[in-house]
Amino acid sequence: MLEFDNVSMRYQEVGDVLRNVSFRLTKGEIAFLTGHSGAGKSTLFKLIAMIERGNRGKIMFNKRDLSQIRSSQIPYIRREMGLIFQDYKLLNDRTVFDNVALPLVIMGYSAKEINGLVRAALSKVGLLGKERKLPLTLSGGEQQRVGIARAVVHKPLIILADEPTGNLDPELSAEIMHLFEQFQNVGVTVLIATHDISLISTLNHRVLRLDHGNLVASVK
Amino acid sequence: MLEFDNVSMRYQEVGDVLRNVSFRLTKGEIAFLTGHSGAGKSTLFKLIAMIERGNRGKIMFNKRDLSQIRSSQIPYIRREMGLIFQDYKLLNDRTVFDNVALPLVIMGYSAKEINGLVRAALSKVGLLGKERKLPLTLSGGEQQRVGIARAVVHKPLIILADEPTGNLDPELSAEIMHLFEQFQNVGVTVLIATHDISLISTLNHRVLRLDHGNLVASVK
Amino acid sequence: MKHKNKHKPRNNHNSIIEAKRNPKQTSKTGGTFVDKLYAYRDQHAQALFSSLGRLVASRLNALLTVIVLSISISLACGFYLLIMNTKQLTVDLESSNQISLFLHDDVSLASANRLANGIKLDPSVQMVKVITKEQALKEFEDFSGFGDAVRALEKNPLPIVLQVIPKNSLEEGQNVETLVENFKQAAEVDFAQLDLHWVKRLQTMIEVSQCAMILMGILLSLAVLVITGNTIRLEFHTRRDEIIIAKLVGATNSFVQRPFLYSGFWIGFFSGINAWFIVTLMMLILKQSVEKLSMLYNSSFHLLFMGFFETLALIFVSSMLGIVGSWVVVQIQLQQLKS
Amino acid sequence: MKHKNKHKPRNNHNSIIEAKRNPKQTSKTGGTFVDKLYAYRDQHAQALFSSLGRLVASRLNALLTVIVLSISISLACGFYLLIMNTKQLTVDLESSNQISLFLHDDVSLASANRLANGIKLDPSVQMVKVITKEQALKEFEDFSGFGDAVRALEKNPLPIVLQVIPKNSLEEGQNVETLVENFKQAAEVDFAQLDLHWVKRLQTMIEVSQCAMILMGILLSLAVLVITGNTIRLEFHTRRDEIIIAKLVGATNSFVQRPFLYSGFWIGFFSGINAWFIVTLMMLILKQSVEKLSMLYNSSFHLLFMGFFETLALIFVSSMLGIVGSWVVVQIQLQQLKS
């Protein structure tokens, strides 16, 4: 499903942020991505989502080489992904409902389908009843969960979650992890960047560890 | 230093977010504020910083009743506080240096003093060498630390840290906590909202626990 | 908009987990063509009216934009009407550009008429009018104010005069002079006089005002373009985050730009209507004094307002301006966003 | 800016931890007054030039704003010059508003002169000119084109004429007519004639153009104001986050608005200079054709450019416009931000 083959990424000024990273995730696998602050986790996600592109090496996603994708095709690849951003990236002047509905609207679902899917996603993250609120009137953890709902609402092939539980209490974190495992059960691949050691240790999934851009461990 | 006396806060539409909260922090005390997502932690901080004002009850800060403060006086009260926001609130079109320097510029420090103080603050959070970068080219944890540096650079009387370690790895979290304790030693009061159970348990400070707006525990 | 790779949901379960994930579908397999057409139309209609809704929601914002645009458009329109009205005036004044042929004292009215008919055949002549001695005297009295003095004369000292109005003479001062030379050759003609002084004055006046108008026109067109572009650019800027986020969750460029094109349309449309009202109001205010003037000139001058088709053109052009302006700005901004 | 509660650092240690925290100080205790003054000046100077720096940095942004503003300002300026130049023209035309007094045939030149001197004493008369029979004939020949016809006469049929030019006659058409009635009473006067027709035409023309100009002026002032306000408002909008954050870390309203006032100043300043260039360029283009016209009229009409003080006023006013516009917008926006 996702394959990194000797991928390196450098930013002008700061130099290499990822160095010869190689790993492979199969369909329906959950993996944690850890590493110190600034290790390159978000950069790795950005390469998969083609937010940054100038990498060396080869990234295969769903049997396609991402470096071969033309700009005009990027939106269609992104629709197969569910992206959870470290800084949420919500539309502050739209309601929670509109935020979560955005991927569905973009993909041209009908109003009825959108209504059903959005409410289902919001109930999974415990935000049913907050559809009409604006993101800025939500607590930090609630905003984070809106971002999670938006990432899963359109049933992507892969979920890329960048620090999805940074602002959630332990119970909610466990619930969100449970949600990801439900997706895993229907064949969705999940990659989660996190600092939460206790979360990693309680769950028995593969752990990829980055250190200054090098993949130093890939253990179960 | 800080005293809440039967403070309640209600938002239109959602109702009471804080209910009859009373507690007291002395000069040089560190306390954790915990509670589930949406419990009212950030709201409590907003009341102290006068970002929201319509509360009932009485909040005393540094011997002044905050409800008596006129709008034109708010800036001067805020200069005695160091605010760390859950969503960082950095200026994305200014360098890290300028972001951290902002409180000092506002308070009219000279260029030389600013230079020294900003570099000292950045070295404390482990970001020396990144002064010239823009926030958007930093990792999530690095941005969070810029926010911390900005909150402490002008040596406030109180530090209000809302989820300051949500995007930091355990080692960095411990370092930041150590930084707060150093401030405590020179008489600064510190209030930290956090979900990080392991952080709370390893450090022996007072814990205030909110549950749906009620203060349910205040234990050491 | 491309439909390739577009997911069309088939099931309608409420739980996103239990529902089996839709396999990737292309537009060839998912739904009938007509369904797709409806969905496409719905999406456009929704964008059109939601853009109006957004405009109404950000009232002050939209109001100011429309005011700015409609003022610049109405300036341009006022300018257009000025040109049209002046053109009419020019035609009116053309009659003052005439050649007077003073015939010898002994030429009879009959031969004068014959000469006039001959001149009429000249292709560059528009009209010839014979003024008899009596008419000339009358006109002279009226015009010069020397009435009593002239009336005191025993014998009418004035000759028969032929008034010749050349064609398009205003534009080609030189030609008129050769025409005069020609007329002078006729035996009956004592001397010919061309009110060239007036012609030149008029020509120069028209030149000056044309020059001033072209300059104003350039400036105004520039103003309208720059103001439109700038307003839309700033609107884009305030919605930059929205665009970035939409693109991150899979929006195509055409999806992103659609609301901008629609709000560009609405802004242009309302600005056009508004401009029409401003211009019409201005013309109504001007109307009275212009008609007074026109009466004094005994001229058939009537103030031109915006006609039906001109109004349609105005609204069409300003709507297009909004759309094109948005399109250009959005393209530039999308380029800058790269990813 | 208030200085109350302003922290002045006393120490200069590099470590923020080891340095003992500054106790809260008011401006009365921290630093000398002169120190404070220097810091204040530094802060302002820094804001002034950093605002220029920011403008230069966001080049396209600033350029467009300055273009939009300078076009609207130069439209207003061009309009001002139009009025000034037209005023000059009006003065010029005033001389065509004259009263002709035709004296009886038997009045001698001496008594005509005596009458003229009498009329000159009338306070509402500007000038009196005596035209002898010979001059009248000559003028008539030249003017009417009936030269040969007149020359054929044995006896000069024309009377002595007094040309009277009243003061400010253009503005008060009525008064002139009573004046004419008075002159008619004189025994020497055969009949009096006022070229009222011309006066009325001129008056109406001036009325119309004044009306049009006032309308244009209102529209343009509105345009300049709205465009300025809107541009600054949108700039404020794009910097909204910055303001919110600055206020969160203790910035006063005056600190927040200072950079806006300064960039308002710079934008207004450069727009003013730019507008001056645009207007001058337009006037230079117009110059040639206007001078040709002026020559044909034998008039002393000279195209007025922006004078030195007018240029200063232009730049001053546009700078002020920038500052005041920013100030209003910033006040409104700060009100909306409440906290």
Ligand SMILES: Nc1ncnc2c1ncn2[C@@H]1O[C@H](COP(=O)(O)OP(=O)(O)OP(=O)(O)O)[C@@H](O)[C@H]1O
């Ligand atoms: N656009 C960019 N330009 C330059 N440098 C960048 C850019 N984005 C990230 N970096 C740098 O690359 C390094 C890795 O960043 P990245 O965001 O991948 O870290 P991370 O592992 O996600 O850290 P965190 O846990 O703090 O989020 C950081 O040092 C950061 O400063």
Ligand SMILES: Nc1ncnc2c1ncn2[C@@H]1O[C@H](COP(=O)(O)OP(=O)(O)OP(=O)(O)O)[C@@H](O)[C@H]1O
């Ligand atoms: N401006 C607002 N308007 C309306 N409701 C608000 C507003 N701000 C917060 N709320 C609501 O108040 C409740 C408490 O929010 P608060 O941000 O204080 O929670 P929190 O304890 O900080 O949570 P978290 O740990 O997720 O950050 C939430 O349910 C939120 O939706």
Ligand SMILES: [Mg+2]
């Ligand atoms: Mg990251």
Ligand SMILES: [Mg+2]
């Ligand atoms: Mg919070």
